[in-house]
Amino acid sequence: MSSRSIAIVGLLATASLAALAAPDDRPGAPAIAWRQHDIQRPKPPVVEPADVPIASRPPADAVILFDGQSLDAWKADRGGPARWKIVDGTLQTVPGAGRIETRREFGDIQLHVEWSAPSPPHGKGQDRGNSGVFLMGEFEVQVLDSYRAETYADGQAGAIYGQYPPLSNPARPPGEWQTYDIAFRRPRFDEGGRLIEPARITVFFNGILVQNAEPPFGRTSWLEWEPYQGRKGVRGPIALQDHDHPVRYRNIWLRELPERMDPSPADLARPKVVALTPATLDRYAGRYRHSTKSDSPPAIIARDGDHLTLRLPSRPRAFRLEPISETEFDMPHTDGRFTFRVDASGKVTGVRFQIADGDREWTRIGR
Secondary structure, eight states: OOHHHHHHHHHHHHHHHHHHHHOOOOOTSSOOOOTEEEEEEEOOOOOOOOOOOOOOOOTTTTTEOOOOOOOTEEEEETTBOOOOOEETEEEOOOTSOOOEEEEEEEESSSEEEEEEEEESSSSSSSSOEEEEETTTTEEEEEEEOOOOOOOOOGGSOOOOOTOOOOOOBBOOTSSSSEEEEEEEEEEETTSOOOOEEOEEEEEETTTTTEEEOOOOOOOOOOSSOOOOOOOSSOBOOEEEEESSSSOOEEEEEEEEEEOOSSSSOTTOOOOOOOOHHHHHHHHHHHEEEEOOOOOOOOOHHHHHHHEEEETTOSSSOOEOOOSSSSSEETTTTTSSEEEEOOTTTEEEEEEEEEEEEEEEEEEEEEE
């Protein structure tokens, strides 16, 4: 092929990809994305899952959603009792009955689900063992028979449906039990209902990480995803989809996750920094060594303007020490305190280094 022909083919390929990646003007849309359900989107590689037992015993603090005995935790999505059936300790879809959802609503969770596609398989593409697990009733992790089966990448088992294909395809054959272990962080909105943080979804599929804290662009849906709908105190049900296929479920449980504490709470005031003279600060400068480790390399304390710095032999950068009294210094970013020892003659002999629950003594060995 001539260089001119190669250039023309390259331009056509670029134009084709640009069309596939047409801008999306919906709020939260990525700047460049494949069209939803694009059959040309690369498929994830097949990965053989580990040969380990599937069933997982719920932890002591788990909320049991299905243990093989009853549907008490579930209802029809439009109200009334769930119309799915229990068969040999498994929860099985009833084609045409509609999806079911939990009676309770949840926010941040760890969710465990075991499912099995019909065997022998029937149909192809999306018409093969299709169901889904919905988080907060809005974000679907796709359930599908993806074992040696072809469909669009963002519709495979383990996909965040219509948005994120799984990173790999570790599906087992139809009829065998598969597991999803899902960590879900709900979206956050401000008081006016404006989105300030999208949801986050992590999925382990048969023990293989296939979604790594991915942020959905909005609610998942067929053909097009839908923008976030702002609301306060977001919680929602766990839902299982009826897609007219007799998919089975078992051993469904979750753990409700607490809100993470503010990493910088405003009510934890630091000790007040005081001003010391340069001469006072210079008294503490010098080399210090662990009192019981005479062969250890020394730490260096030096004056830097109105404060001291600590340089440890194992760390490339110096740490700031701020004075809070004549002999005490505080670390501004760490729960650490340095208290210098001064003898009767005014000579600095060492320092006590307290950090969190640790306490060590250093001896001054020279300037």
